[in-house]
């Protein structure tokens with residue numbers, strides 16, 4: 210059995226502080242073999258700089274997925290191909306820097322990690338069909354254990370993709386909406402799924418953004434200030450237990466932590 214923690218979108222400094230605060234507590238309770246996090250919002254809510262990548266590696270994150278914000282910090286173009294533990298959506302142009310699917314080494318064996326982006330209600334980028342792209346990735350993969358971060362807005366698209374690959378991958382974990390959903394389950398073929406893992410950031414915020422700025426944006430269609438909120442940290446993730454011989458997931462457990470709340474560990 211291999212135990213993997215997947216952490217929802219880390220949003221700005223408060224999100225990084227949440228990981229710094231809660232990851233050691235989770236590690237105390239679970240003998241984790243691999244820690245994966247969505248890093249697309251980890252630098253001030255938009256993108257991931259090399260400095261923040263290094264900081265999160267020091268805290269104990271082993272690998273990162275991205276999403277629609279992966280090019281927001283332009284310096285990622287210079288460093289993403291020099292590291293071997295970051296994936297950006299696989300179904301964007303082949304000229305885009307970075308890789309969409311990678312293989313990670315753990316003490317329990319190899320783990321494939323793939324990032325996909327949905328096409329419904331996400332305007333950035335020219336996107337290929339994630340269903341076709343994942344077919345070709347799976348066809349060309351040898352690894353039994355395969356985790357997909359399906360970065361998408363629509364619950365329908367995330368749930369559909371989960372059923373589409375059921376029995377062919379270990380887990381399809383939704384990200385992007387920053388709200389943890391309570392629909393985690395293991396499908397008939399052994400693929401774990403959750404519509405959205407959630408996020409790490411300020412509990413009193415709108416998806417990580419400061420509340421007045423978010424209200425102004427939603428009310429008026431623009432805002433002078435959509436900077437990350439600060440304050441009490443929230444940490445969302447899931448812990449997976451996967452059979453290393455079959456690649457099928459045996460359990461998926463939501464983790465939802467705040468300084469005065471402890472769900473899932």
Ligand SMILES: [Fe+2]
Nearest residue numbers: 218249250385
């Ligand atoms: Fe995000």
Ligand SMILES: [Fe+2]
Nearest residue numbers: 276277278385
């Ligand atoms: Fe996103």
